[in-house]
Amino acid sequence: MRHLRAAVAILILVWALPAASALNIFACTPEWGALAKELGGAKTNVYVATTALQDPHRIEARPSLIARARSADLMVCTGAELEVGWLPLVRTQSGNARIQSGQPGYFEAATHADLLEKPARLDRAAGDVHAAGNPHLHLDPRNIARVAIAMSERMAQLDPRQSAQYREGAKAFLDRWQRAIARWEKAAAPLKGFPVVIHHKNLSYLIGWLGMREVGALEPRPGLPPTAAHLNELLARLARDPAKAVMRAAYNDPRPGDWLAGRARIPSVVLPYTVGGTEVAQDLFGLFDDTLARLLEAAR
Amino acid sequence: MHRSTLCAMALAVVWSAPLPVRAQGAELSMIREEIRQLKDAYEKRIQGLERRLAEAESRAGKTEHDAARAATVVAHPGARAGGENAFNPAISLILQGTAARSSQDPETYRISGFAPSGGEIAPASRGANLGESELVVTANIDPYFRGLLIAALTPENEVEVEEAFFQTLALDHGLTLKGGRFLSGIGYQNEVHQHSWDFQDAPLAYKAFLGGRRNDDGVQLKWVAPTDLFIEFGAELGRGRSFPSTARSRNAAGAWTVFAHVGGDIGTGTAWRAGLSHLRTSPRGRAFEDADSLGNPVTQSFSGRSRLWIADFVLKWAPGGNAAKTNFKLQGEYFRRREDGQLSFDDTARAAPRFGAVLSDTYASLQSGWYLQSVYQFMPRWRIGYRYDRLNFGRVDNGIVANGLGPTAGDFPLLMSDHRPARSTLMFDWSPTEFSRIRLQLASDKSRVGLTDHQALIQYIFSLGAHGAHRF
Ligand SMILES: [Zn+2]
Numbered sequence: 040m041r042h043l044r045a046a047v048a049i050l051i052l053v054w055a056l057p058a059a060s061a062l063n064i065f066a067c068t069p070e071w072g073a074l075a076k077e078l079g080g081a082k083t084n085v086y087v088a089t090t091a092l093q094d095p096h097r098i099e100a101r102p103s104l105i106a107r108a109r110s111a112d113l114m115v116c117t118g119a120e121l122e123v124g125w126l127p128l129v130r131t132q133s134g135n136a137r138i139q140s141g142q143p144g145y146f147e148a149a150t151h152a153d154l155l156e157k158p159a160r161l162d163r164a165a166g167d168v169h170a171a172g173n174p175h176l177h178l179d180p181r182n183i184a185r186v187a188i189a190m191s192e193r194m195a196q197l198d199p200r201q202s203a204q205y206r207e208g209a210k211a212f213l214d215r216w217q218r219a220i221a222r223w224e225k226a227a228a229p230l231k232g233f234p235v236v237i238h239h240k241n242l243s244y245l246i247g248w249l250g251m252r253e254v255g256a257l258e259p260r261p262g263l264p265p266t267a268a269h270l271n272e273l274l275a276r277l278a279r280d281p282a283k284a285v286m287r288a289a290y291n292d293p294r295p296g297d298w299l300a301g302r303a304r305i306p307s308v309v310l311p312y313t314v315g316g317t318e319v320a321q322d323l324f325g326l327f328d329d330t331l332a333r334l335l336e337a338a339r
Numbered sequence: 340m341h342r343s344t345l346c347a348m349a350l351a352v353v354w355s356a357p358l359p360v361r362a363q364g365a366e367l368s369m370i371r372e373e374i375r376q377l378k379d380a381y382e383k384r385i386q387g388l389e390r391r392l393a394e395a396e397s398r399a400g401k402t403e404h405d406a407a408r409a410a411t412v413v414a415h416p417g418a419r420a421g422g423e424n425a426f427n428p429a430i431s432l433i434l435q436g437t438a439a440r441s442s443q444d445p446e447t448y449r450i451s452g453f454a455p456s457g458g459e460i461a462p463a464s465r466g467a468n469l470g471e472s473e474l475v476v477t478a479n480i481d482p483y484f485r486g487l488l489i490a491a492l493t494p495e496n497e498v499e500v501e502e503a504f505f506q507t508l509a510l511d512h513g514l515t516l517k518g519g520r521f522l523s524g525i526g527y528q529n530e531v532h533q534h535s536w537d538f539q540d541a542p543l544a545y546k547a548f549l550g551g552r553r554n555d556d557g558v559q560l561k562w563v564a565p566t567d568l569f570i571e572f573g574a575e576l577g578r579g580r581s582f583p584s585t586a587r588s589r590n591a592a593g594a595w596t597v598f599a600h601v602g603g604d605i606g607t608g609t610a611w612r613a614g615l616s617h618l619r620t621s622p623r624g625r626a627f628e629d630a631d632s633l634g635n636p637v638t639q640s641f642s643g644r645s646r647l648w649i650a651d652f653v654l655k656w657a658p659g660g661n662a663a664k665t666n667f668k669l670q671g672e673y674f675r676r677r678e679d680g681q682l683s684f685d686d687t688a689r690a691a692p693r694f695g696a697v698l699s700d701t702y703a704s705l706q707s708g709w710y711l712q713s714v715y716q717f718m719p720r721w722r723i724g725y726r727y728d729r730l731n732f733g734r735v736d737n738g739i740v741a742n743g744l745g746p747t748a749g750d751f752p753l754l755m756s757d758h759r760p761a762r763s764t765l766m767f768d769w770s771p772t773e774f775s776r777i778r779l780q781l782a783s784d785k786s787r788v789g790l791t792d793h794q795a796l797i798q799y800i801f802s803l804g805a806h807g808a809h810r811f
Binding site for chain 1: 479482485506508509510511512513514515561562563564565566567568569570571600601602603604607610611612655659660661662663664719720771772773774806808809810811
């Protein structure tokens with residue numbers, strides 16, 4: 040009985056330990072990690088679970104992610120089933136009640152933006168379709184602004200003592216972001232109607248924002264690797280409806296895009312896709328600066 | 340021990356009740372209001388931007404793409420479809436089957452030198468064979484619990500409950516409690532669902548020491564340490580309904596396990612996990628049929644203590660951690676089992692028994708086994724894998740033979756064959772998507788003393804419905 044009492048006392052002590060002063064944030068993808076850092080600054084510890092060179096559809100529930108999720112106060116993820124292959128396991132195995140569904144510690148960016156390409160009919164015969172709509176929403180900077188507002192609100196809710204700082208962080212970020220959007224939209228004027236071939240539907244929001252035109256995709260169906268037959272068919276299509284560039288994310292396999300670009304004699308453009316995808320794209324501003332620079336270079 | 344475990348669990352459940360928000364209410368609502376104003380102001384700016392963009396677009400003339408885009412834009416995702424079906428759990432269905440050839444009859448499969456484990460451990464039956472079709476149903480029950488059922492429809496037209504458990508979501512502090520029937524957390528492969536295995540069948544060590552895999556009825560408590568390195572401890576109390584235990588009518592647990600896992604990353608490309616597990620049980624009358632040296636049927640039965648240790652590790656690598664194109668997996672486990680107790684030898688069921696009475700004496704064994712396997716995805720969709728299995732007969736002290744009660748070692752062909760079973764398996768699979776897989780597997784199996792079984796099979800695995808998450 041004495042052992043039991045000691046065990047209970049230790050358990051109560053552990054439970055009553057004050058939470059660490061900084062907000063622990065687990066970001067599923069680099070863009071939301073970068074945004075959390077912009078908003079929270081020194082008030083947050085941000086752990087980013089994946090890199091820009093990893094296919095976000097193909098992440099595994101590795102032990103390090105469970106360990107980091109265990110101590111997270113806030114988990115910021117994309118949602119819309121982008122993380123469906125690993126996140127549910129990480130959350131249930133973490134033993135962390137704060138990040139479960141319906142808790143304020145679980146934040147999904149996709150619930151704060153209007154999703155494109157929501158399939159009218161759900162059938163995997165159409166490929167590995169994203170049932171809730173296209174989840175790669177961060178490449179429209181206006182979505183980043185929408186998510187920033189909701190995320191700072193959530194941070195203030197979870198860490199009320201620092202709420203003034205989150206509010207200031209959000210205000211400062213949104214001011215800079217607003218000016219940056221104006222700058223980007225002005226610079227990107229030559230890209231309106233610019234016809235491109237994409238690898239995966241992970242660049243749809245960028246295309247939509249800049250008014251570019253998607254001529255085709257290297258993937259025969261979403262999520263299926265490009266095949267020789269499909270690439271040849273696409274090449275034939277480009278003869279009738281020419282594209283001016285092939286675009287892919289830094290994590291996509293370079294070979295199919297390079298092959299098609301070589302045959303069609305158009306540039307093959309590698310975009311950072313998210314923060315960390317290229318040398319320049321080290322934060323959200325750099326991400327769009329570099330994306331536009333690379334596209335404008337191809338459009339020249 | 341039992342009482343304190345129960346108390347700890349009860350306390351844990353009490354603590355899982357929602358806590359009052361510690362924030363100062365007034366301050367919080369003021370902040371919310373300010374942020375809402377900020378949001379409204381910003382939304383107006385965004386709308387202004389969108390309007391200007393739309394005007395610019397209409398001036399430039401609408402493209403085909405824009406029309407398509409407008410058609411796919413939906414109402415705010417916050418507005419979801421309602422109705423009674425809205426709370427339906429996630430359902431998925433696994434379809435699988437094999438077509439197999441083998442030089443030895445799978446019906447007579449045995450692992451010489453090891454007590455039969457009673458599980459479904461024989462290689463795939465010859466010819467075309469339906470595998471188990473699995474129905475997986477899972478959902479959050481409420482904010483505190485999650486539930487899961489996996490029912491297997493066997494090719495013999497029976498339904499088996501593979502897993503049916505609840506799991507806590509709200510215990511917090513790294514604790515998770517599971518109850519019902521579930522795959523035990525011991526070893527590495529044990530918790531991996533059969534349709535996610537890298538080979539069609541289980542490693543020999545799993546077949547010999549756990550009857551293929553362990554899914555007991557009971558409770559499991561796990562704790563994840565609050566460290567950046569993954570450290571996890573777990574314990575299970577179970578009924579002990581299957582090998583190496585025997586199901587008994589008893590007011591106590593029939594088997595218990597403890598396990599610890601450690602894991603982490605090396606750079607961005609490599610992830611690993613290592614573990615150590617222990618299973619302890621006391622089987623009573625664990626009986627099996629064998630044939631004596633003259634080929635007459637005898638029943639042997641073991642009662643005593645069984646203790647199993649498992650050391651496991653798994654390492655996964657992909658260039659830059661991007662598994663989409665190529666990736667590599669190395670996995671190995673070592674099993675060591677010690678059993679001691681009483682063994683009985685009974686040939687009285689025969690019309691003319693050789694020994695006339697049930698013989699019983701002490702029995703002790705120390706046996707081990709291991710496997711090492713690796714799988715390499717050399718291009719998208721294609722993987723190749725190799726597995727080597729080995730069991731060590733070890734040391735068996737059989738009192739019936741040693742004390743000259745009559746039967747000799749030759750009368751225990753299963754238990755006393757000093758044999759080191761081994762197997763080599765080569766696998767080649769093609770996965771058009773993550774929902775379908777077709778596999779070719781070749782094996783040279785020396786489970787039976789003096790015989791080599793050459794096996795070849797083609798297997799299909801398809802999964803329909805909800806996209807399940809895969810374990811590491
Ligand atoms: Zn996608």
